[in-house]
Structures are given as C-alpha cells and as structure tokens.
Amino acid sequence: MATTPLKQLGEHGQSVWIDFLSRNFIQGGDLAKLIDRGVVGATSNPTIFQGAIAEGDAYDDQIRELVDAGTTEPKDVFLELARDDIRDACDLFKPVWDEGAGKDGWVSLEVDPNLAHDTQGTIDEAKRLHAMVERDNLLIKIPATVEGLEAIEETIAAGIPVNVTLIFSLERHRQVAESYVRGLQRLVENGGDPSTIASVASFFVSRVDTEADRRLDEIGGHDELKGKLAIANAKLAYQAYEEIFSSPQWKELEAKGASRQRCGLAPFAASASHCSPEKTSL
DSSP states (O other): OOOHHHHHHHHHTTOEEEEEOOOOHHTHHHHHHHHHHHHHEEEOOHHHHHHHHSSSSTHHHHHHHHHHTTTHHHHHHHHHHHHHHHHHHHHHHHHHHHHHHTSSSSEEEEEOOGGTHHHHHHHHHHHHHHHHHHTTTTTEEEEEEHHHHHHHHHHHTTTEEEEEEEEHHHHHHHHHHHHHHHHHHHHTTTTTOOOGGEEEEEEEOOOHHHHHHHHHHHHHOOGGGGGTHHHHHHHHHHHHHHHHTTHHHHHHHHHHHOOOEEEEEEOSSSSSSEEEOSSSOO
16 A cells, blocks of 8 residues: 555654544544554544534434433433444554554543543543443543542553543643553552553643743743744653653563553644654654
C-alpha cells in the first residue's frame, strides 16, 4: 500500500490519533479509511458524543429500544450508545493494536466530567467503563485534577489502561507521571503484569497559547512572544518525562515489562488529530 503523510509520521515515531467518533463515522467507513491512511488511535469525550447523538437519526432506533426496555436515565442511555460505538471503534483498531503489541490501536472513553473532583467516583466510573466495553485496546480517560491524580494511580494499580487528559502545567505533568509509576509499582506488588498496561499523558498545547496571547493583549505589546509559550512549555514537559522514565525506580519496572507513559500533544480543535508520540521532537 502506498505511503501517506500520516504513515511517514509513524515512521518517525509519531502516532496520530483522531479526536472524534460517531456512529455514522464508524459504520459509514470513514474511520476505516483513516486507519488505512495511517491514523492509529482515537479519543472521545462526552461532548463529542453529545454532538454526534444530536445530529441526524443514527441513534434514534436504539434510543427508542432502550426507553421501551425501561432504560430512561439519560446517563444510562448515553453509556449504552457510547459503549456500542467505542466497541466498534476498538474492533476496527484491533489489528493496529495487535501488530504493534499494544503500542497503538487504542480508543479512549472518558469518565463522567462531573466526577472530575470526586476521586472515588472517578475510580468507580473507570472500573465500570472498563468492564462495560470489554475490549483490550480501551483506554479510560481521566482528567488531571488534583482529585484525579489518586484516581489515576488507583486505576493503573487495578490493571486498567489510562489516558490522562487536561494537563496544562509542568508540575501537574510530573504528578501525572509519578501517579502512573506508583500505580504500576502497586500492580507489580500485587502480582500483576505491567506489560499489559499502557498510559498516555495528554499535554495540552494550543490552549496554553490562547490564554497567554489573551493576557499579552491585555497588557499591550510583546507581540513577539505570542505563539511561543505552549511549545516552550511542551519542551520542558518532555525534559521531565525523560528524567522520570530514566530513573533507577523506573528501570526496575521496565525490567519487569512496563512501558513508558506516552507523551501526548492534545488536539488543537475538536476534530484535529491527537498526536501521541512515543518519542517526540518537541
């Protein structure tokens, strides 16, 4: 098969994930076409699904069936709809996951955003979603709030792969990586196999520049600084990543089969690609 720009990125260690899913997108063949072109993963969130469900009639029949069967709680209906789409997406990406031994081919499903500041609620939701979808290549997406840090550790310790989202600061990026390492240590201590666990730390880029540029406009001048902070922030985050995942503590886990938490650059827009590099040139 002919090479594509996305496949060329893959040859340089960059894994491109799409930040969008919908039933029509999956069942109509569009996702499969992108996989053929070199997209190797997908992420989703409740906002993306809300837009997909509201548009067209792809979900109408299933919604009627669920309501007729007695499922009337809006969140329960949503999870039933999302589960089926996530399963189908996971199945499409499974050959990618198999070929790369779990390096790529992941699909993310986010916990309820209303639980962002509820540690135990997030832990319970992560386990519920993991059991509900029943796919090896599912990542549970957890926000990097203060309360989310403990939930990340606990979820990893339970043997559930995690995609950490909403990371903006260098300190929080480090805390996320440390939560991942602690979770793996606990998993190993309890007899678990760390080689079965993956994690991505999605470091947000464009939104940092959006806020920084707005503040520069407020004080006036310094236009030469616009569009610079986000990349500088990401470069420093990558330095911390290299430090954490080259430590003696990490080497012990790596010797047992553990994989580094992947560095991810979060999307520039809801429909943009999600770059999840194993090695990056930030």
